[in-house]
Amino acid sequence: xxxxxxxxxxxxxxxxxxxxxxxxxxxxxxxxxxxxxxxxxxxxxxxxxxxxxxxxxxxxxxxxxxxxxxxxxxxxxxxxxxxxxxxxxxxxxxxxxxxxxxxxxxxxxxxxxxxxxxxxxxxxxxxxxxxxxxxxxxxxxxxxxxxxxxxxxxxxxxxxxxxxxxxxxxxx
Numbered sequence: 001x002x003x004x005x006x007x008x009x010x011x012x013x014x015x016x017x018x019x020x021x022x023x024x025x026x027x028x029x030x031x032x033x034x035x036x037x038x039x040x041x042x043x044x045x046x047x048x049x050x051x052x053x054x055x056x057x058x059x060x061x062x063x064x065x066x067x068x069x070x071x072x073x074x075x076x077x078x079x080x081x082x083x084x085x086x087x088x089x090x091x092x093x094x095x096x097x098x099x100x101x102x103x104x105x106x107x108x109x110x111x112x113x114x115x116x117x118x119x120x121x122x123x124x125x126x127x128x129x130x131x132x133x134x135x136x137x138x139x140x141x142x143x144x145x146x147x148x149x150x151x152x153x154x155x156x157x158x159x160x161x162x163x164x165x166x167x168x169x170x171x172x
Contacts, residue, residue: 055163058169061105061132070158082136083139128169
């Protein structure tokens with residue numbers, strides 16, 4: 001909290017604590033403000049994927065983040081924040097889900113499970129975990145502008161990221 005106060009150039013030592021209580025309160029407030037658009041996009045993609053193919057199911061996981069990574073400056077910062085939160089080893093995946101709440105990922109996972117029946121639940125869960133790490137990290141790098149813009153467009157980046165996630169689910 002001290003580092004945030006200093007970075008924000010605030011002199012009032014108690015302001016963050018007064019408004020948010022602690023770091024979890026601040027994270028919760030940020031997520032409550034930033035995630036509704038991401039969740040809404042995921043739910044739209046989920047509705048479209050119910051009778052769809054494996055690619056459209058994979059897109060439910062990846063596209064909301066990839067679109068934010070190629071979106072406005074604010075959206076790009078949000079993707080970077082979410083990637084850093086996901087990478088923070090002091091938070092378990094359960095802690096993150098508790099902070100984030102229901103994003104439609106569980107429903108998307110069930111659709112993915114139906115599409116990819118040739119692996120065990122444990123293997124698929126691990127693939128989704130590693131795949132999520134990968135696409136979030138890639139989206140954050142893209143959002144920071146560390147990309148080869150002359151090689152691929154934003155649209156190709158988004159499609160390719162879905163392809164890579166899906167490939168990591170089904171390749172034996």
